[in-house]
Amino acid sequence: MLKELFLAIVLGALLGFGLTGGYLAINKKNHSNNNTIVINTPTPESNTNISTQENTSHSKETGFSLASIEDMDVVSKENIEINGTTTTPNNTIIATLEDQIVNATSDKEGKFSFQIKLTSGLNSIKITAIDEANNQFEKNINITYSTATI
Numbered sequence: 039m040l041k042e043l044f045l046a047i048v049l050g051a052l053l054g055f056g057l058t059g060g061y062l063a064i065n066k067k068n069h070s071n072n073n074t075i076v077i078n079t080p081t082p083e084s085n086t087n088i089s090t091q092e093n094t095s096h097s098k099e100t101g102f103s104l105a106s107i108e109d110m111d112v113v114s115k116e117n118i119e120i121n122g123t124t125t126t127p128n129n130t131i132i133a134t135l136e137d138q139i140v141n142a143t144s145d146k147e148g149k150f151s152f153q154i155k156l157t158s159g160l161n162s163i164k165i166t167a168i169d170e171a172n173n174q175f176e177k178n179i180n181i182t183y184s185t186a187t188i
Contacts, residue, residue: 101125101175102150102167109179113156116183120165121151130168135161156183 104122107113120133124144131142131150142152144167154163160182167175 124148
C-alpha cells in the first residue's frame with residue numbers, strides 16, 4: 039500500500055510539472071513573438087538646418103542653467119542652496135517641491151540663488167524661470183537626500 043501511494047505521488051508530480059512546463063514554454067514562445075521593436079530614424083534634409091534648429095531649440099528650452107546642483111545628485115544636507123544663471127536679467131524663478139514653493143528673482147546679470155528644504159529620499163524639484171515677456175522655461179531635477187554613510 040505504501041508503494042502504491044508513493045508511486046501515485048511521484049507520477050502525479052511528474053504529470054503536474056510536465057503540464058505546467060509545457061504551458062509556460064508555449065506561453066513564453068507566444069509572448070516573445072509579440073515583443074518586436076521597430077525604430078524609425080528620420081533622415082535629415084541638410085546639416086545647416088539641423089544645427090540651426092538645435093541651437094534655437096536648446097536656448098528656448100533651457101532659458102537658465104543650474105550651477106550648484108545637477109539632476110540625480112545625492113546630498114547629505116537637508117537644506118541646500120540652488121543657484122544658477124538665466125539667459126536674461128530680472129527673471130522670476132519658482133521652485134516647487136511637494137509641499138513647498140520658493141520664489142526668487144535673478145539679478146541684472148541673470149544670477150539667482152535660493153534655499154530649499156529636502157525630505158528624506160528622492161525629491162522631485164520643478165524649477166521654472168519666467169522672463170519679462172512671460173516666456174516660461176522649466177527644468178525638472180531629482181535630488182536624493184540621504185544621511186547614510188557610504
